[in-house]
Amino acid sequence: MNPAPPRTLARVAPAAALLLVATACTSGSPSSASSEPASPQASTAPAATPSPGRTAAMNIRLTLNGRRIAATLNDSATARDFAAQLPLTLSLSDFHQAEKIADLPRKPTTSGAPEGADPKAGDLAYYAPWNQLATYYRDAPYATGLVPLGHMADGGTEQLATADEITIEAAP
Numbered sequence: 163m164n165p166a167p168p169r170t171l172a173r174v175a176p177a178a179a180l181l182l183v184a185t186a187c188t189s190g191s192p193s194s195a196s197s198e199p200a201s202p203q204a205s206t207a208p209a210a211t212p213s214p215g216r217t218a219a220m221n222i223r224l225t226l227n228g229r230r231i232a233a234t235l236n237d238s239a240t241a242r243d244f245a246a247q248l249p250l251t252l253s254l255s256d257f258h259q260a261e262k263i264a265d266l267p268r269k270p271t272t273s274g275a276p277e278g279a280d281p282k283a284g285d286l287a288y289y290a291p292w293n294q295l296a297t298y299y300r301d302a303p304y305a306t307g308l309v310p311l312g313h314m315a316d317g318g319t320e321q322l323a324t325a326d327e328i329t330i331e332a333a334p
Contacts, residue, residue: 219234219235219236219237219312220234220235220237220241220242220245220312220332221233221234221332221333222234222235222245222248222312222330222331222332222333223330223331223332223333223334224314224318224328224329224330225328225329225331226318226321226322226325226327226328227321227324227325229321231314231315231317231318231321232314232315232333233286233312233313233314233315233318233330234312234313235286235311235312236310236311236312238274238275238309238310238311239271239272239273239274239275240270240271240272240273240275240288240309240311241270241310241311241312243270243271244266244270244288244295244311245332246270247266247267247268247270248330248331248332249329249330249331249332250266250267250328250329250330250331251327251328251329251330252264252265252266252295252327252328252329252330253326253327254297254325254326254327254328257296258302259300260298260299260300260301260302261281261296261297261298261299261300261302262296262297262299262322262325262328263289263292263294263295263296263297264294264295264297264328265292265293265294266288266293266294266295268293269290269293270288272288272290272309275290275309276309276310277306277307278304278305278306278307278308279304279305279308279309279310280302280303280304281296281298281301281302281305281308281310282298282301283298283299283300283301283319284298284299284313284314284315284316284318284319285297285298285310285312285313285314286298286310286311286312286313286314287308287309287310287311288308288309288311289305289307289308289309290307290308290309291307295311295328296308297314297322297328298319298322299319299320299322299323300319
């Protein structure tokens with residue numbers, strides 16, 4: 163028996179499985195990833211068609227200091243469960259002069275979430291140990307229990323640094 167076919171199958175099978183998983187997790191609704199206002203769509207539908215190697219996302223809108231800031235949630239189970247809680251208006255507290263945090267009304271799932279994350283300015287995340295939304299206006303060190311949710315558009319970090327309240331809603 164020739165050993166070449168089993169080796170070939172061993173190389174092709176993982177790629178085929180990855181392709182099946184990737185296509186099962188995507189959506190067919192088009193959109194743009196820019197900070198421009200989103201086109202009208204259902205608030206629970208993903209807002210972007212993923213490119214190869216990326217997942218779909220949902221456009222949301224933040225209101226900070228009376229200014230509307232575009233943001234995008236990723237297509238993780240945690241971000242989808244967080245989006246199901248929208249709209250939210252939350253009181254913000256400063257934490258370590260790098261982020262604003264707020265208590266969430268209920269815990270989103272962390273199924274399939276990474277162990278932690280290394281947040282950058284503009285990131286939106288869920289801090290599972292304290293059931294809090296974490297919004298970053300400066301880069302911060304890796305934190306265990308931090309689950310990335312998405313990212314706000316340019317200009318949001320300046321507003322976030324001085325905000326005491328945040329309203330989060332699906333983009334119209």
